[in-house]
Amino acid sequence: MNQTATPTDLSNPFAGRRPGRRWISRGVAALCIISTGLALAVLFVVLSYIGIRGFEYITPAFFTNLPLQSPEGMRNCIIGTVILVMLASVLGVPLGMLCGIYLAEYAGKSLFTHAARLVIDLLAGTPTILLGVIAWQLVVVPMHHQSGWSGALALAFIMVPIIARATEEMLRLVPHPHREASAGLGASQAQTLMLVILPAAKAGIATGIMLAIARVAGETAPLLFTALGNDQAVYDPNQPYPSLTLKIWQYSQSAELSWRHQAWTGVLALVTLVLVFTAAVRFAVRDRK
Amino acid sequence: MGVPGTRIRPGTPFVYFTAGASLAVRFRKGIRVARIDMTGMTGSEPVEQTFAYAPQNGWRKWLDRAVYGLALGGVLLTMAILLTIFVVLIHGSWLALGRIGWHFFTTQAWNPVPGRDQYGVLAFMYGTGITTLLALVFGVPLSLGVAIFITRLSPRWLAGPVSFLVELLAAIPSIAYGLWGCFVMSPWLQNYLEPAIYAVLRHIKLFPVGKYPSGRIEFFPANLVRGGPSGSDFLAGGLILTIMVLPIITAITRDVLRQFPAELEQGAYGLGATWWQTTRLALGYCRAGIFGAVMLGMARAIGETMAVIMVIGNTDSISASLFAGGQSMSGVLANEFMEADHPIYLSAMFYVALVLMVSSLLTNVSARLLLSRISGGKGTH
Numbered sequence: 001m002n003q004t005a006t007p008t009d010l011s012n013p014f015a016g017r018r019p020g021r022r023w024i025s026r027g028v029a030a031l032c033i034i035s036t037g038l039a040l041a042v043l044f045v046v047l048s049y050i051g052i053r054g055f056e057y058i059t060p061a062f063f064t065n066l067p068l069q070s071p072e073g074m075r076n077c078i079i080g081t082v083i084l085v086m087l088a089s090v091l092g093v094p095l096g097m098l099c100g101i102y103l104a105e106y107a108g109k110s111l112f113t114h115a116a117r118l119v120i121d122l123l124a125g126t127p128t129i130l131l132g133v134i135a136w137q138l139v140v141v142p143m144h145h146q147s148g149w150s151g152a153l154a155l156a157f158i159m160v161p162i163i164a165r166a167t168e169e170m171l172r173l174v175p176h177p178h179r180e181a182s183a184g185l186g187a188s189q190a191q192t193l194m195l196v197i198l199p200a201a202k203a204g205i206a207t208g209i210m211l212a213i214a215r216v217a218g219e220t221a222p223l224l225f226t227a228l229g230n231d232q233a234v235y236d237p238n239q240p241y242p243s244l245t246l247k248i249w250q251y252s253q254s255a256e257l258s259w260r261h262q263a264w265t266g267v268l269a270l271v272t273l274v275l276v277f278t279a280a281v282r283f284a285v286r287d288r289k
Numbered sequence: 290m291g292v293p294g295t296r297i298r299p300g301t302p303f304v305y306f307t308a309g310a311s312l313a314v315r316f317r318k319g320i321r322v323a324r325i326d327m328t329g330m331t332g333s334e335p336v337e338q339t340f341a342y343a344p345q346n347g348w349r350k351w352l353d354r355a356v357y358g359l360a361l362g363g364v365l366l367t368m369a370i371l372l373t374i375f376v377v378l379i380h381g382s383w384l385a386l387g388r389i390g391w392h393f394f395t396t397q398a399w400n401p402v403p404g405r406d407q408y409g410v411l412a413f414m415y416g417t418g419i420t421t422l423l424a425l426v427f428g429v430p431l432s433l434g435v436a437i438f439i440t441r442l443s444p445r446w447l448a449g450p451v452s453f454l455v456e457l458l459a460a461i462p463s464i465a466y467g468l469w470g471c472f473v474m475s476p477w478l479q480n481y482l483e484p485a486i487y488a489v490l491r492h493i494k495l496f497p498v499g500k501y502p503s504g505r506i507e508f509f510p511a512n513l514v515r516g517g518p519s520g521s522d523f524l525a526g527g528l529i530l531t532i533m534v535l536p537i538i539t540a541i542t543r544d545v546l547r548q549f550p551a552e553l554e555q556g557a558y559g560l561g562a563t564w565w566q567t568t569r570l571a572l573g574y575c576r577a578g579i580f581g582a583v584m585l586g587m588a589r590a591i592g593e594t595m596a597v598i599m600v601i602g603n604t605d606s607i608s609a610s611l612f613a614g615g616q617s618m619s620g621v622l623a624n625e626f627m628e629a630d631h632p633i634y635l636s637a638m639f640y641v642a643l644v645l646m647v648s649s650l651l652t653n654v655s656a657r658l659l660l661s662r663i664s665g666g667k668g669t670h
Contacts, residue, residue, distance in 0.1 A: 014562035025565035032442055035434025036451060039539075042532055043458050046469050098363025106360055118657065119368045125585075125653035126646070127592025129619045130374065133626065133642050137377045160367055180340055188349040189342045190356040218462025221594035221619070225626055245464050249595065252468050260472070267465045278460045 047271070054268025057261035062269075067231045067247065072258070074266055076233040080148075080242030081270075083235055084227060085217050087152035092159030093209055099160065100167025100205075105193060124161035131157040132222035140226060148237030151227030155216040162215060166208020170201040207281050214277040218270060220245035244270050378646055381639030384632060393640055399605045401625070401634045408637040410644055412605040416523070416615035417648070420597060421590040423527025423611075424534050429583055431531070432538035433572075439539075440546040441568055452543065459536035467599035470529040475600055478528075479520030483612060490514045515610040521602035524611040529596045534586035541585060541660070545578030546571055577659050584656030591649050594619040618645040 014021075065073030099120060107113035132154045139150035174197050182192040198205075223229075229246035230239065244266055251263035345353055379386075385393070389408055396409025435455055439448050490513050516522075549571040557567040572579065594617075602614020603624065616624075618641050629635035 014557065014560050014566045021563050021566065025563035028565045028568070029442060032434040032438040035431045036438040036443075036455075039431060039435050039455055039458070039535055040451070042535075043454055046461065046466070046532070049469055049473050050465060095363050095366060098360050099367050102360035102364045106357060116364045116368060118654075119371050121657050122650060122653055123367065123371055125588045125592070125649060125656075126371075126374065127594070127619055127649050129592070129594045129622050130378070130642055130646055133381075133622065133639070134374050134377050136626075137381060138373070157370060160370070164367065183340055183342050186343060188345040188353045190353045191349065192342070193356060214460065218464065220462070220464045221623060224623055245462065248464050248468065252464075252471060252599065263468060264472075267468050270462055271465050274460055274462060275457070278457075 050264070050267055050271050053261075053264040057265050058268070062262070062265050066233060072262060074244060074247055074262065074269070076230065076235075076242040077244040077247040077266070078269060079233075079235065080227075080230070081217060081244040081273075083237075084148060084151055084155065084223075084241055084243055085213055087148065087237060088155035088159060088216055089209070089213060091152060092156035092212070093163055095156070096160040096163025096209075096212070097167050097205065099164035100171065101193065103164070103168045104171035105189070105197070120161045120164050123157070124165070126157075127221075128154075128158055128219055129221035129224070132225050135222065136225040143238075146226060146228035146240045148227060148235075148239065148241035151223045151241055151243065152237065154222035154226050155219060158216050158219065158222065159212040162212040163205075163208055166211070167201075167205050170204030170208065171197055173204065174200045210277060210281045214274045214281070217277075218245065218274050220249055224249075374646065378639055378643040382636055382643050385636035385640040388633060389637065389640065393637075393644075397605070397607055399621075401629070401637070403631050403634075406633055408633075408640070410618065410641055412607050413616050413618040413621050413641060414644065414648075415607045416526070416601065416620070417591055417617040417645075419523050419615070420526035420530055420601065420617060421587055423523065424530035424590045425583065425587060427527065427531040428534045428538060428586060432535050432582075432586070433542060433579070435535070435539045436542035436546055437568055437572075439543050441564070441571070452540075455536050455539050457536075458532060459540075463533065463593060463596040466529055466532060466596040470525065470596060471599040474529065475520035475525055477520075478525055479518050483514075483518030483520065483524070487514045487518055487612070513610060514612050515608065516612045519602065519612055519614065521600055522610075522612045522614050523601065525600040525602075526597050526615070526617070529600050530590045530593060533593055533596060534590050537589055538582045538586040541582035542575075542579050545575045545582065548578075549574055581656050581659030584652055584659060588649055588652040588656060591645070591652060592619060594623050598623055618648075 018024075059071060059073075061069075061071035061073045062075075063073060063078070064075055065071055066076055067074065099116070103113070103117060103120075107116065134157070135150045135154035139153055140146055143150070178196050178200060179192055182196045183189075187195070223243050223246055227243050227246060228240040229250060230242040232242075234240075234242070248263045248266040248270065251259040251266065254260065385408065389396075393408060393410050394414075395411065396407065397411045398407040398409050399412065400407040435451075439452055439455075443451060493512055553570065553574065554567055557570050562570070597617050598620035601617060601620060603616055603620065604614040605616055605621075606613055607615070622638060622641055622645070626638050629638045
């Protein structure tokens with residue numbers, strides 16, 4: 001080829017022919033810093049509004065009274081959300097863990113494994129309101145009325161894929177020689193799993209479970225048709241169930257000013273619950289060096 | 290440590306010793322923790338099976354089988370859940386599928402009064418589509434900016450806290466965003482941002498007025514801001530979704546950008562590339578993963594319910610105006626599912642749910658396909 005033309009073309013694909021490229025570079029870097037600042041500003045603004053408005057209207061009655069009592073409160077809703085999430089965990093945690101154990105320890109490279117992984121990913125991506133519709137059809141229609149169980153089922157559907165993926169990843173992190181050593185001692189696969197792998201991964205799995213709990217504690221859409229909400233201190237899962245998120249939604253739609261104030265306090269309680277949980281998890285399992 | 294392909298015979302002392310030592314050392318270090326963050330994303334490499342467990346007898350054989358059966362049963366049950374979703378949605382919408390059929394996608398009107406019974410998903414699909422589009426238009430550049438800042442710009446001590454704070458955006462429940470959007474963002478939009486946009490954009494005539502059949506369908510407004518500032522409109526829906534897709538797209542893009550090989554970066558700098566030229570190289574190298582991240586953000590936006598219905602205005606209009614109110618598919622489900630008191634109405638609600646499920650499924654599948662290409666560890670030029 002032409003020896004004289006190539007050196008400038010080949011040697012420098014970046015420099016030359018682009019006047020001002022250093023200024024472009026600085027400009028883009030500045031834009032990246034600005035977008036980061038914007039994202040953090042949004043977080044700050046949202047959290048401070050929730051904090052300020054929530055604290056403004058907070059009263060002791062909020063934690064001790066029921067929605068229809070004279071200084072109104074949300075005691076039953078807070079307790080209801082906690083119990084609802086516990087019921088959902090009872091249904092969702094074992095199932096999610098079993099899926100994760102299968103995918104990490106038993107799955108080969110077969111078509112079935114790919115299908116299972118895809119299904120779990122798709123379940124994780126399903127709009128949560130649809131899981132509410134499913135739980136409505138499966139539980140509310142046969143029972144003829146809304147109930148805590150149907151809400152718990154909808155939340156469990158959300159938990160399963162999160163916990164499955166977390167468990168799978170955590171089991172994968174257990175160093176392979178652990179399994180080899182256990183097999184070398186003559187342990188069976190089930191013994192290895194229960195006595196070596198799961199104990200080693202338990203902190204990580206617990207993290208995944210707690211993140212799933214934090215996630216479903218803030219869910220509203222799947223509970224609209226299932227738990228329905230309840231103004232009484234009724235904690236029987238066969239009855240319509242009180243829930244903090246549902247109460248916030250209901251109050252935010254009303255024109256009554258004191259109810260809107262209650263909604264802000266409710267959101268403060270909810271966000272505190274979720275964020276403290278999430279941050280605690282994050283700091284409890286930081287990568288120690 | 291296992292040589293790949295060797296079978297370990299039970300009770301071999303040498304293997305016991307070496308592997309046992311390794312066991313102790315690893316235990317002392319504690320387990321490493323992979324990333325599971327608030328966006329629900331995880332990632333690690335698959336484990337190679339290098340040995341086989343010894344054949345077992347008696348109760349241990351049965352224990353093995355029982356545990357395997359339980360795990361397999363769990364997976365099958367989970368697969369059954371997804372199947373159940375489809376069965377329930379198709380079963381529920383069967384009546385509407387037969388009576389309305391394809392007209393569902395060509396009708397804008399939504400009139401559930403018994404006797405009238407007009408059902409069309411078009412307005413709701415448009416509402417979901419336009420808010421999702423707006424969220425991506427605002428959210429993708431913003432998320433890429435944050436991800437580039439974290440991976441390629443920020444000092445090391447700052448990267449972790451910024452990552453954590455941006456991920457925190459994903460931990461805030463959607464009802465909290467909804468309440469904030471409804472009582473803080475919407476009034477602010479109505480009083481400050483939208484009048485400013487209106488002052489500029491109302492002079493730009495987009496479509497010739499009066500040439501299109503008027504009536505309930507007003508898809509072609511005179512300009513992009515027809516109707517004037519209201520605060521509860523497509524723009525508000527798009528903005529609140531922007532906040533919600535930001536942490537997802539940022540987290541995945543950040544992880545993908547970290548896979549950009551150091552040799553390429555050093556090579557580019559060595560050739561005299563500027564920081565931005567090198568970053569563009571990284572963005573191009575990781576583009577499949579970034580598209581996957583965008584698709585996952587899009588799936589989140591399509592499925593989001595509470596935050597959107599609180600700011601979108603809740604009307605069934607279709608308008609290219611940013612300031613027009615609308616409704617999303619998930620929003621109409623949340624608002625009207627419980628009010629569906631006659632069979633065809635309820636069936637139409639299930640039909641909306643089915644359309645929502647299929648759109649979210651398609652988005653998710655394409656996202657996973659794009660992301661699985663990079664998690665295979667191959668470059669993506």
